[in-house]
Amino acid sequence: MPKLHLQSRDILWGALVCALALLPLIPGLIGNSFRAHVIILVLLYASMAQSWNIVSGYAGQTSFGHSVFFGIGAYGAGMAVVTYGLTPWPGFLAGSVMAALVAVLISWPCFRLSGHYFAIATFAIVEIFNRLFMVWDWVGGALGLDYPILPDGWVNFVWSETKVGFFYGALALFVLIFGIVRYIETHRLGYYLRAVREGQETAESLGVNSTAVKLAAMAFSAFLAALCGGFFVQYNYRVDPPMVMSLDVSMRFVLITILGGVGNFWGPLLGAMILIPLQEYSRAYLTILGSGVDLVIFGLIIMLMMIKQPKGIMGFIEAWQARSRERAAAKEGV
């Protein structure tokens, strides 16, 4: 029964969120430790990958340009604080709306074509936006934006004493984005996204306006990616173009989701839970081998994964579930 299946998944989800929310009660776990930093990044990157998953996983339109939307979100918050001396909140909203607009403008011509035009175009915009923001004085140019010292708290969305505030901020972002994707997945838009991925002409024959559906997915996806960017700039107290708008950042969206499972609700979380600790701990402990060791290890994992199970970790889990179901059915039969 799919209904029961949905319910058990939602219970799992509720339990996970509660457990995460109670984490700071464990003394010394969050505080101001490196561990806290890793946990916050896992939540942030899982959220980023999930936002990418909407258009590229569920709707099957692979985007290599999400760092642009992430960057626009980061600059939205950054400029609200640094340039205009406001709180970051109006910046979160402005950046996200702007990112959604840019996303729709870029993808509208591409979605009318079939094939790989969309993926190629998204590659190009990363470079364009990177150069543009490097030379654009209004947004701080190559120097970027540096935050002034601000009092801690939710109003300024900065915490320098402990990381508990950022932890709850990241958790809120995580719950918001995963919640939205869960809602989409179980409603009409989610079915339409997957139908477009599985067969655009078939979807159209069933009354689905595939261009509109892909644009909606792109707008949601860019809006949420920009929110993640807003969090990122607050967390780092600064932003410059290479930090956010680069192919390297774009590839994180892509690879985390591929590792965890593309088009799968849990995929982005699983991918982030593996990649981020790997990235942060190898940076901390393996620097002696030179920078980028994390990327080498990660590249190897992705290669192995593509050979063994292209559906990512969730592919392994689903295959295992199917096997155990079959075994149970076989037992009943005997």
Added chain:
Amino acid sequence: MALLDVSHLTMKFGSLAANRDVSFAVEPGTIVGLIGPNGAGKTTVFNCLAGLYKPTEGRIVFDGRDITRLPAYRISRLGLARTFQVVRPLKEMTVLENILVGAYLRQADSRRAMQIAQHCLRTCFLEEDRDRPAGGLTIGNKKRLEVARALATGPKLLLLDEAVAGLTSTEVRQMVELIQGLRREGITILMVEHIMEAIMPIADKVVVLDGGIKIAEDRPAVVVENEEVIRAYLGEKFSRRLKAMKEAKPS
């Protein structure tokens, strides 16, 4: 007034005319067959009707509206649904989810869309496979899924593109029953078919195409006697021999 009125439909691919000046009408509540030898242009007509191709010339009026150059999804929303000759299941989605995509057209509410989908699932005898990925079905079930999915969009006119081809004789009988059931529910049906046993007993009218041109349009019993139709199906030589045999008999 006819539910579907096709007039002077011409579809050219470069210099090749797949359909030339094809006109016919489909009355509400009937089953109309579109037949003809391979390459006669039957599927091309379907693709023009469903909005997949934009016809070079001619006019298609459905339910009082000119749909000639509308995109496929708009035509589907107006109540004209189609199945594909080469089945196109949404492979990674389950059977029920496939049908649900169709059901969402008339019902944005998930629970009610689910009810529609369940109904279509039963109508098309797919209950046993409901939670299986559509990519793994047998060909017979994939054909039924095509029908179920189109049915879920709540069509007034259903275009069936060789829904029976490639099925076992039991499956053919089941499909024919299904089609008759749909007509009883008030759905008008236009079907392309090769299997004469499937179409001749149930069609109210058949339209015969050959080489992209309409050569006959009449009741099945009349069409099978039509000389041009016989020639199209059997070739010049055999049709002459058949004619000679028929003439020889009475004397």
